[in-house]
Amino acid sequence: MPADPRPTSAPPPGIRYAGIGDEAAPGLADQLAAVRELGWHAIELRSVDGCALADLDHRAFGALTDQLAAGGTDVVCVDSRIANWSRPVTGPLEDDVDELRILAHRCAVLGTRYVRVMSYPNDGLSEPEWARRVHRRMAVLAQRAEDAGLVLLHENCAGWAGTSAERMLELLDRVGSPALRLLFDIGNGVPYGYDSAALLDAVIDHVDHVHVKDAVPTPTGEAAYTLPGQGRSQVRACLTALLRRGWTGTWSIEPHTHLRPHDGTDTREDSGTAAFVAYGRALERLVAQDVLPHVVASRQGGGRG
Template identity: 75%
Template sequence: MRDEHHRTKGPVGVPRRPAGVPAGDTPTAPPPGIRYAGIGDEAAPGLTGQLAALRELGWTALELRTVDGRALADLDEHAFGRLAERIAEAGTEVVCVDSRIADYNRPVTGPFARDTGELRVLARRCAVLGTRYVRVMSYPNDGLGEAEWARRVRHRMTALTRQAEDTGLVLLHENCAGWAGTRAERMLDLLHHVDSPALRLLFDTGNGVPYGYGSAALLEAVAEFVAHVHVKDAVRTRAGEVAYVLPGHGHAEVRECLTTLLRRGRRGTWSIEPHTRLRPHDGTDTREGDGVAAFVAHGRELERLVAREVLPAVAALPHGGGRG
């Protein structure tokens, strides 16, 4: 997600209907074992807009990151209680909470208590919301040598995972910021070092474009540990910037990644993260255009991509895909 060397920008306004997608496209069911969801604050800052975007898509699964600009762990008890009530009243399920633990704003030299404290709060709140999944990263460096950076990351992630075990949570490490963010061998090293089912991977299809690696190749190496997916797509412009586009319309190998997940028997939630309104990693929060409409356009294009390209690609594989 974060690009240390290049500025990022997203498309302005609402994406136009892609060529070949007829007007009045109706929702299509996801593949068996897959659920579609979305990171709510990508559509709107407030819960009303976030739920409205899901309702328009006909989806019932929400990934929570911020509400009215505040992280879930920072809400007071009254605000959180009302939030949980409204989500339940809407018939919506929370499938994952995106924390700030070990993320791009928390280097490995920072206070560890900040992360353990946030995890304690989220353990209580995830129990109320009915989800076990908490998104984390693996600590950016802050001037340490490679060996010391790795040592501290392994130590902290082991302690956080043991804390998650004690509270029934599963930490999902995203291929984003931190020591194990962009290299498959480090992801596998971290998983093997911690050695717990309470630490698994969250795979974001779009992060390879800003970070400069092939998403499909990285996924192939770590697919057996992927428990949750973010779907976004991006292109690098001639000016060296990153622009975010509809799923399947960029350079992030989204079709190949989703095909691999099904071929390897990975099931779970595919959650859209359009990056048209909000990009927390670079501080972008624009109110240009209609965030809900852009969010819905991305959801519809994911449905179309899966129905028309991913599922036929899986069906064409020997034995219709199966486990790799």
């Protein structure tokens, strides 16, 4: 995918474009360069040189903050490993508490309050026991986050509440904390087998952050990731629904075309940065040429369409 260096368009009012930096490159300098090439000023941090943000030593974290400041780039969210696909519900809660404690200090320095989390994959427990443990653990973590001035953003991905709107809403209700909200990843419906637009419609009032991803199913049951708008994740419908709702916040690209941490795929050396920029341009075009006109038309038609 060749990268077009020319900016396509500004985001809609109230929307900010960003991207998960390590989808472009391992090193922060190249991650920031990709974001700057797009003309964007915001990044979502997950790892630097293969190291999770919470695992960076003090010197490496200091260098990271210096590079961010020098480039005038804001951090909109930090993607943690808390309760994610690598940490089953039977694992030690202390791992997540410790990571959150470190990230609380680092988010204060970075100027963001958002931390991406999931809700623990099962590990042989009964459904009721799995749910009970998830509710208890997330309540503990949300209280710690609230005390630190953070907001945990639960992603519709791995875990007890990952693929069900009913479970997401139950989790929010059981925890009952302003420090637990939702991150909606448009592209996760294809690999997990649910309708993204329908799920968004059910939880949209609780969504604080959005990942833009698109995919098509394959005969083997896997997902093949595409440019936004070229797959079956209903990217246009989801972005349109957000704008029609008056939603404001960040749309952050997570291409998954060259890096997929959950399955070990990493082909970023084969032009990951260029592909990242091309993905951002494709999002800008989709919004300018398709999403915004659809929003305008639906408003002119009295909200229909």
